[in-house]
Amino acid sequence: MEVGEFVFAIMMLVVAVLSGFALVREIKTRNFFAVLFAGASLGLFGWYSIMTIYSQLFAG
Template structure:
């Protein structure tokens, strides 16, 4: 479960990097930060779902 929260923090930092790179007009950086935000965001949500939400619905 801790891994999901750590990955979520990394995804939030990637979103902050997207904003910073847009201001600097660095589209290469925006692309890498965007891809990283999507990947880390997906894995953080999937991990938190698997560890927190799914066990609530199991019988």
């Protein structure tokens, strides 16, 4: 297990959580352009971080 990749995945998970907060805030203000970008950021960073953590913990 490489520590650098694991730490980077945790940092990207924090970015994904912040994107989730931004998504909820922008839905409340009905700014749909920002909802698009916040949703895309949440999906991209969330998927990357979860899959990286999964592959680091359960590498075969």
